[in-house]
Amino acid sequence: MKEMTDKITIDGSGKLQVPHQVSIPFIIGDGIGPDIWRASVRVFDAAVAKCYGGERKITWKEVLAGEKAFNETGDWLPEKTLTVFKEYLVGIKGPLTTPIGGGIRSLNVALRKELDLYVCQRPTKWYVGVPSPVKHPEKVDMVIFRENTEDIYAGIEFAAGTAEAKRMQDFLKEDLNIDYNFTNTTGVGIKLVSEEGSKRLIRAAIEFAIRENRKSVTLVHKGNIMKYTEGAFKNWGYEVAETEFGDQTYTWNQWENTKANKGQDAANAEQKEAEQAGKLILKDIIADNFLQQILLAPQDYDVVATLNLNGDYISDALAAMVGGIGIAPGGNINYKTGHAIFEATHGTAPRFADTDTMNPCSVILSGVMMLDYMGWHEAADAIVNAVATTIQEKTVTVDFYNLMSDATLLKTSEFADKIIEKL
Numbered sequence: 060m061k062e063m064t065d066k067i068t069i070d071g072s073g074k075l076q077v078p079h080q081v082s083i084p085f086i087i088g089d090g091i092g093p094d095i096w097r098a099s100v101r102v103f104d105a106a107v108a109k110c111y112g113g114e115r116k117i118t119w120k121e122v123l124a125g126e127k128a129f130n131e132t133g134d135w136l137p138e139k140t141l142t143v144f145k146e147y148l149v150g151i152k153g154p155l156t157t158p159i160g161g162g163i164r165s166l167n168v169a170l171r172k173e174l175d176l177y178v179c180q181r182p183t184k185w186y187v188g189v190p191s192p193v194k195h196p197e198k199v200d201m202v203i204f205r206e207n208t209e210d211i212y213a214g215i216e217f218a219a220g221t222a223e224a225k226r227m228q229d230f231l232k233e234d235l236n237i238d239y240n241f242t243n244t245t246g247v248g249i250k251l252v253s254e255e256g257s258k259r260l261i262r263a264a265i266e267f268a269i270r271e272n273r274k275s276v277t278l279v280h281k282g283n284i285m286k287y288t289e290g291a292f293k294n295w296g297y298e299v300a301e302t303e304f305g306d307q308t309y310t311w312n313q314w315e316n317t318k319a320n321k322g323q324d325a326a327n328a329e330q331k332e333a334e335q336a337g338k339l340i341l342k343d344i345i346a347d348n349f350l351q352q353i354l355l356a357p358q359d360y361d362v363v364a365t366l367n368l369n370g371d372y373i374s375d376a377l378a379a380m381v382g383g384i385g386i387a388p389g390g391n392i393n394y395k396t397g398h399a400i401f402e403a404t405h406g407t408a409p410r411f412a413d414t415d416t417m418n419p420c421s422v423i424l425s426g427v428m429m430l431d432y433m434g435w436h437e438a439a440d441a442i443v444n445a446v447a448t449t450i451q452e453k454t455v456t457v458d459f460y461n462l463m464s465d466a467t468l469l470k471t472s473e474f475a476d477k478i479i480e481k482l
Contacts, residue, residue, distance in 0.1 A: 065118075067148040067433065069397035075148070077433045079115045084143045088153020089125040090407025095419035096153050098475035102419075102442060103426050105479045110437040120147070124166055125155040136166055141173050148397045151429055153422060154407045167402070168214070171207050174398045176391035177256065178263050179205040179367075181374040181404065182428065188451040189382035190462035196381050198358040202273070203377070204264035205370025207391060209256045210288075212367040216248035252288035252366065254295050261296040263394050264364040265304055268339050276300075278343040279365040279373065292366055293343050300341040309333035310341040350376060374404070385417070385458050388424035390432065399432055401425040415470045418456040420446065423478070445481035449474070 065078040087096045100119060107115055122140040129135050144150050155166040170176070181203040185196035193199075217224040220243050228241040261278070268276050278297075282290030300308045309330060318326035334340065344352065346369045353360065353376065365373060378387035389404040403421040411417050423446060430439035450459065453466040454477050460468045469477060 066146065067397070069148065073395065073397075075397055075433065077435070079111075080118070081116075081433075082118045082120050082147060083429075084120045084122045084147050084150040086122055086124045086140070086150070086152035086155065087127065088403065088407065089127070089156040090154060090409040090412045091414075091417045092125075092153030092155075092403075092407060094413065094415050094471050095403065095417055095422050098419040098471045099422040099426055101475050102423055102445075102478050103430075103438075105482055106430075106438040106441045106445075107435070109482045110435075110441055115435065122150075124152070124170070136169055141170075144170070144174060144398070144400065149399050149401075149429060149433065151401045151422070151426060152403070154403045154405055156407050156409075168212065170400060171391050174391075174393065174400070175208065175396070176393050176398060176400060177206065177208050177259055178390075178392045178394065179203075179207040179370060179374075180267075180390045180392055180428070181205065181370075181377075182388060183374070183377040183381055185381040186386075186447045186450050188453060188463075189386065190459060191380060191382060193354065193380050195357075199353070199377060199380050201353075201357070201360050201377060202267065202271075202362050203370055203374050204260060204267070204362065204364045205374060206256060206260040206364075206366050208367075209251045209253060210367035211248055211250050212371075213249070213251045215251070216246065219244045219246040250285070250288050252292055254291070257292045257295045257366075258299050259395075261292075261299050261364045262303065263392075264362050265300060265308065265339065265341070266394070268362040269304070269307055273339070273361045274334075275340040275342060275361045277349070277360050277363050278341070279346050279349045279363055279369055280343060281346045281369070282343075283345055289346075289366060289369075296343070296364065297341065304339070307339055308341050309338045311343060346373075349373070353377060353380070378404070383458065384421070386420040386424065388421055388428050390425065390428045392432070399429070401429040401432075415472055416457050417471055418458050419471055419475060441482050442478070445478045448481045449477045 065080050065082055067081060068076045070076055087093050107117060122143045123131060124136050124140050128137055157165050183199055183201050185199055217227055224247050227247045231237040232241060264276050278293050280289040280293045282293045297310050297312045300310050314326045314330050317329050375384060378384045384405045387404045390399055390401040392399040402425055405421055408417060427439045427442050453463055454469055455466055456469055456471060456474050460466045
């Protein structure tokens with residue numbers, strides 16, 4: 060039988076072209092990956108069948124990475140896997156282990172780098188009934204745009220005591236006159252933040268916010284200390300908003316200018332007028348203050364654009380507020396080429412492999428993101444509603460069961476069955 064090779068493509072205007080009979084590559088994942096993937100894929104297929112009555116269908120194409128790839132090929136990330144993701148544009152994956160010792164630092168980082176997936180998108184929203192450590196998790200509804208290719212995570216660092224670290228230290232001290240007391244116990248890392256990398260990330264966040272009728276984009280940074288990296292990120296963000304989206308946005312830069320020239324009342328009136336006209340508000344906040352404000356006033360934040368390290372902290376902190384990383388979806392996207400890999404955001408939890416006990420929601424909701432990205436919104440919405448109803452009825456896996464009263468404990472596969480029933 061001939062393999063179906065209907066692939067997603069991208070046209071000259073940057074719009075995805077998705078055939079009704081489409082092939083999607085997937086990586087099953089390590090540890091609990093197989094359990095949660097088997098549950099999730101049944102939900103995806105059931106939703107597509109229910110919503111489109113056979114007119115649309117996904118054929119799943121497995122590609123290898125992680126332990127399964129190493130065991131079968133001797134390679135943690137085979138070149139064939141990268142080739143398939145490049146060719147098919149859109150894919151999905153379970154959690155992957157990070158090889159111990161030399162070689163690839165992180166398979167996830169390697170995939171993002173090879174495909175230049177510069178946006179790590181993490182939507183964070185509470186579902187009724189999900190246990191939460193905060194009083195009002197329903198006020199949390201944010202989409203994080205985390206820069207995915209630069210910052211400390213570029214991986215340019217040298218271990219203390221090595222010749223490379225010594226050369227970097229000598230260069231910094233002797234050539235650049237850096238005033239720091241370097242020793243043999245000092246490791247050295249380099250933080251990279253470029254105008255191009257910052258602007259394309261912030262541009263994608265603004266375009267998303269406008270397209271989805273969101274109210275604001277907040278630039279989260281530590282520019283008060285790291286002025287030429289994180290501070291530059293903030294400045295480039297305002298530049299993008301004002302030069303490329305001037306008729307659709309109102310920025311805090313504009314508010315500051317009006318305040319300086321006409322006073323605070325005039326600035327406040329100007330911002331209120333912009334909000335009433337439906338303009339997107341672009342603002343900024345220092346990262347440590349933001350981590351405080353998401354606990355005190357999460358309703359004040361909508362779409363968030365930030366650098367790689369900040370984004371890592373922020374995404375997990377927000378996930379904890381709405382039920383934990385086990386229910387947090389994620390997508391790594393290049394909006395220019397169309398390439399995207401959606402993924403579980405948690406780890407492999409090898410102790411629970413093959414137990415059929417873990418929550419599959421991170422993969423399921425990442426699949427929702429993928430379906431939305433493909434334009435299959437009906438199937439995406441059906442899954443979200445079914446997941447929400449299943450959780451609200453307290454029919455849940457062990458992570459939520461242990462935090463609820465009068466709940467019914469389900470295995471991973473049974474949880475998927477219940478979601479499918481609710482479709």
